[in-house]
Amino acid sequence: MNFADEIVQWYLINKRDLPWRNTTDAYTIWLSEVILQQTRVEQGMPYFYRFLEKYPDVSSFAAAHEDEILKLWQGLGYYSRGRNMLKTARLVQETYSGRFPDSYNELIKLKGIGEYTAAAISSFAANEAKAVVDGNVYRVLARYFGIYEPINSTQGKKTFQKLADDFLNKKMPGLHNQAMMEFGAMLCKPKNPACNVCPVRPGCEAFKTGAVATLPVKLKTVKIRERFFNYFLITDGDTVLMNKRGENDIWANMFDLPMIETGSILPLEELLKQPEVLSVFGKKIDAAEVSPVHKHILTHQRLFVRLIQIHNQPEIKTDKNWVKIDVQNLPGLALPKIIFILLKNIFNL
DNA sequence: ATCCCGGTCT
DNA sequence: AGACCGGGAT
Numbered sequence: 001m002n003f004a005d006e007i008v009q010w011y012l013i014n015k016r017d018l019p020w021r022n023t024t025d026a027y028t029i030w031l032s033e034v035i036l037q038q039t040r041v042e043q044g045m046p047y048f049y050r051f052l053e054k055y056p057d058v059s060s061f062a063a064a065h066e067d068e069i070l071k072l073w074q075g076l077g078y079y080s081r082g083r084n085m086l087k088t089a090r091l092v093q094e095t096y097s098g099r100f101p102d103s104y105n106e107l108i109k110l111k112g113i114g115e116y117t118a119a120a121i122s123s124f125a126a127n128e129a130k131a132v133v134d135g136n137v138y139r140v141l142a143r144y145f146g147i148y149e150p151i152n153s154t155q156g157k158k159t160f161q162k163l164a165d166d167f168l169n170k171k172m173p174g175l176h177n178q179a180m181m182e183f184g185a186m187l188c189k190p191k192n193p194a195c196n197v198c199p200v201r202p203g204c205e206a207f208k209t210g211a212v213a214t215l216p217v218k219l220k221t222v223k224i225r226e227r228f229f230n231y232f233l234i235t236d237g238d239t240v241l242m243n244k245r246g247e248n249d250i251w252a253n254m255f256d257l258p259m260i261e262t263g264s265i266l267p268l269e270e271l272l273k274q275p276e277v278l279s280v281f282g283k284k285i286d287a288a289e290v291s292p293v294h295k296h297i298l299t300h301q302r303l304f305v306r307l308i309q310i311h312n313q314p315e316i317k318t319d320k321n322w323v324k325i326d327v328q329n330l331p332g333l334a335l336p337k338i339i340f341i342l343l344k345n346i347f348n349l
Numbered sequence: 350a351t352c353c354c355g356g357t358c359t
Numbered sequence: 360a361g362a363c364c365g366g367g368a369t
Contacts, residue, residue: 038355043366077364080358114357135355190354191368352369359362 003144004167004176006199011179014186016041020048021178026100026125027058030088033117034081041185047076058100061085062093084112102126115161123173131164132177133157136184142216143188146205150219226302228265231257231339232281233290233309233346234316239324240343242333246321250298255333257307257342258322265293265304279317286311291345296338307342 001009015021018041020032031051035044050072055061066086073082088110092100101107102125107118115133122128131137138151141163149156169176187194195207206212234241234257242255260276271277272285291307325333327347335343343349 034356037357038364040354040366075365077366078356080363081356084357112357116356350369353367355364357363359360 002167003200003203004169004180007140007183008169008172008175008179010187010199011175011182015178015182016186019045024125026102026121027061028052029121029124030100030113030117031055031085033120034085034112035076037081037117038078039076044076047073055089057098058089058092059098061089062098064089081112087111088113102128104128104130120177123177125174127172127174129168129170129173131161131168131173132181133161133164134181134184136181136188137164138216139190140180140184140188143193143206143212144200144204146209146211146215148215148217151216152219226304228262229303229305230260230262230266230271231305231307231342232259232287233307234258235309235327236324238327240327240330240347241316241318241322242325242330243319244321244323250301251336253334255325255335256339258319268308271308280319281310281316291342294338294341303338305338305342307346 020029023029032044032048035047035051051061054068054072055064064086066083069082069086070079073079076082091110092098101110102122104118104122107113107121108115113121119130119132122130123132138160141147141160142151145163147159147163149159151157151160164180187198193212195201195204195212198204198207201207204212206215232241241258243258245251245254245256247253258280260271260274260280262271262274266274268287268289272281272287277285287308287310289306290309294303294305296303296305330343330347331349340349
């Protein structure tokens with residue numbers, strides 16, 4: 001028996017009895033599939049029952065008000081799913097006279113139905129030979145075949161779709177698709193997969209190489225953080241107050257200037273009222289901006305940096321990391337690029 | 350408290 | 360590539 005047949009055998013014995021599996025009605029399957037997008041079975045189940053009871057067919061769904069749909073959808077998240085369902089129900093009512101389509105090529109045109117859902121509905125309702133590739137299928141294929149291509153890259157998606165298509169049981173695509181997903185959800189789980197009872201363990205590349213916990217590979221999207229650095233230029237004769245940075249943030253152990261970080265760009269007036277500023281510099285600061293806001297790009301951060309000169313400051317509550325440095329010694333310090341630029345403009349370094 | 354997970358649309 | 364959401368794990 002090949003890999004896919006083994007999984008179908010496993011499925012026939014171990015499957016959960018879920019309500020949407022006992023029908024070939026495209027409308028009912030559509031309802032369940034959209035509810036289950038990005039949603040766990042346990043969470044989606046009560047919503048499925050409520051929707052099916054209130055809207056037993058596409059005509060009743062199409063006749064609903066958007067407010068009713070959203071109310072019934074409340075708590076499920078990704079509310080555009082509900083709004084798209086209403087658009088689709090109305091379109092189906094109009095153009096298909098209420099007969100929900102069950103072919104991949106018709107389904108894929110509908111709002112809220114992408115590749116996965118079109119393959120799911122067409123294979124479950126009409127046994128069309130389209131392989132589903134959802135998060136479960138990615139995981140099962142990546143592990144069994146030992147594929148390190150990222151599942152969320154453009155090329156990776158193609159690779160996995162092709163692999164899924166190649167292994168699809170063309171005689172019973174619906175059963176095959178259900179089996180692949182159930183196997184991923186119940187046995188080949190993201191965490192703590194049940195390899196000890198896995199029927200395809202002997203052929204599993206990830207198991208052989210100890211890569212089960214590593215696969216599938218997923219590109220993590222590096223979110224770029226925006227930060228706002230307000231630097232203060234505090235001079236005394238030929239010296240300037242510098243700050244030795246700590247270990248944990250960017251520019252570890254390098255020198256910058258005394259600084260207050262804020263959550264956004266504040267007008268100078270506002271900035272000087274911030275508690276952190278008041279506690280360090282007091283109320284009567286004679287301060288002026290001496291640089292525009294510089295945008296400084298790092299790999300994971302976008303910095304908005306400006307320099308504010310403080311003219312008359314007799315008593316500053318100084319920090320233990322602050323040190324007076326002779327201006328002529330500034331070029332000898334390890335300075336981040338943007339700090340060097342700010343100081344260069346002031347002191348003609 | 351923060352991270353991770355997941356289909357579709359734009 | 361990023362936005363959309365809530366739940367479960369850490």
